[in-house]
Amino acid sequence: MNNSIKKIAILLFCAIPMLFTSCLKDQDDVFDSSSSDRLQQTLMHTKDILTGAENGWVMDYYAGIDMAYGGYAFAVKFDELTCTASSERIPEACTSYYKLTTDNGPVLAFDTYNKVLHDMATPSQNNYEGMNADFEFLVLSATPEKIVLKGKKTQNIMYMYPLSVPAETYIRNVRNMVEELVFSTAKGKIGDLDVEAVFDIDNRHVDFTAPDDAMFSYSLPFTYTSTGIRLHSSLGTGDVAFNSFDYDSEKLQLVAMNNAGQTIAMDCFRPDNWRDYATFEGEYTLYTADSRYNVQLVPTEERDAYLMKGLNSKYDILLNYSKGRGALTISTQFIGEENGIQIQLAMLDPDGSYLSWSPQVGLVVSANTKVEGEYIVESNGYEDFVSGGVILWCFQNGDALDGSDVGSFFQSHRSWLMFGNTYLLDGMKKMVKK
Known part of the structure; x- marks a missing residue:
């Protein structure tokens, strides 16, 4: 190799680290802070939202693989170190520590035993796996209006909404609704479409179908609310979708309204051989x-x-x-x-x-x-x-x-x-x- 070629090779070799350094510097300039700092800021933001709800949050908690057991209402209120929880299954409030940590994103972990929050994950004599329930959740998004969680064990998507009333009031109303809203089918109209819903109350799932439209078919888990039920996913899409139904006990109807102003009222029925x-x-x-x-x-x-x-x-x-x-x-x-x-x-x-x-x-x-x-x-x-x-x-x-x-x-x-x-x-x- 002659001297000219050697000089060029040496110059190129020396220039390569400078090129990489320049690229890395340009990449770092995209953000104002390191990834660890940004994640820490996300955790702080999430904690501010969790602790900012005056009455705490209602969690639509879905248990079982593929949400096999449907949804249950939990009320959780957070302070800087602890959370106080109650549920429709265990209305007595229980306080324990919680933790916000990271695992490729923010994680909300109820890492000390809480008889409410660990209730459905606890094995029993008749169910050695418990109900395949979560107590560690990936925080997918968090705003003052809604928090979206993903169970680390089940991968079930769950939702939290700020409570407008004290937790004990909300849970009491949910428990009353569970006792009152018991039926096997409901029928009504969405626009000109006749719709029938078949409910599995015990496992909290509902199947919506329309005899005249084979494409209208939804199988959804649901959670009881203080006024009726809330579906895990919407019935329909866009502004014409329905998500929450209120129960009219006098008319024995489930009633919902969508963002387009459409109302659906479904008459509820029990089988003739139903007994309390x-x-x-x-x-x-x-x-x-x-x-x-x-x-x-x-x-x-x-x-x-x-x-x-x-x-x-x-x-x-x-x-x-x-x-x-x-x-x-x-x-x-x-x-x-x-x-x-x-x-x-x-x-x-x-x-x-x-x-x-x-x-x-x-x-x-x-x-x-x-x-x-x-x-x-x-x-x-x-x-x-x-x-x-x-x-x-x-x-x-x-x-x-x-x-x-x-x-x-x-x-x-x-x-x-x-x-x-x-x-x-x-x-x-x-x-x-x-």
Whole structure:
């Protein structure tokens, strides 16, 4: 290489760092501060908004993967270090610490135990995963009018709105609305379009359809408010979209207005066989395909379910109350344990030939509208398995035992036999109140 070429190469080599330095300097000049400073400013701005709401915030809190459990109303008030929370499930206020931190953006974390804010994430005997709920949230946006959060565990989008009344007033009104606003369907018009809504009150979802417009189809979770319900997403788009419905208890209607000034009023209906919780308490004769049993339905302490007693002196069957159906439901459930063997209540098909312990299968006990005091037992409508009865089945270390092992177990542990001298109720038909 001659001297001229060497000199050019040296000059280029020396110039490259200067070029990069110049580029970096130009990039830094775009912002007035470092990224860490900007993030810190965002956290301070978020805290100012959180603590700035005089009455605190209502959080539309969506639980479960894909919001399977629907939305619940929480009221949360923040100061510099702590937050005080209550909810429709636990109205008594509880105070704990919270934290604003970073994880590729601002994060609101309720990082010390709070019986309200951790309620739905806490496992229970019948639900070992809890309700797949969050207590750490990415803050997607924050203004004095609305905060948008994203659950770190479920990825569910949730919303916070400033409260215009004290938290205890709002939560009390929500709880009243939960008790009052109970129906299975609603019908009305949006413009000239007939619209029908089918509600799953228990899981807080609603399906909107229009018989004359196949494109009009919305399946949305919702949250109860102090005046009605609020949908997670809008029904429709733009100015003609509806989001919140107020409940008119005198007309039995859900009423909403959109930004275009359109009003929708939907008449609400309950099924004819709907019954309130208290109706089911009492003594019954339970009829199966070839036997009958004297049983008693005893309310649980929470008054959201019943224990069926009388089949066995030691163990009971749990029947949950479905507010949406106005009926009782029997699902697969843990019964007890003996010498490392776990006993599960599983579902039988109507012929007593197959069983399933899927949590989606089950039975429904609903009023017979033609016979006073009689309640029909039938499958819950799950398409993959038609339930017709129940059976006790044995598990060990998470694995189901085979039929011979199950039979041997019950022969040697006769105290487990819940149904006379057997461990199944084949072909459950009806319950008649005494």
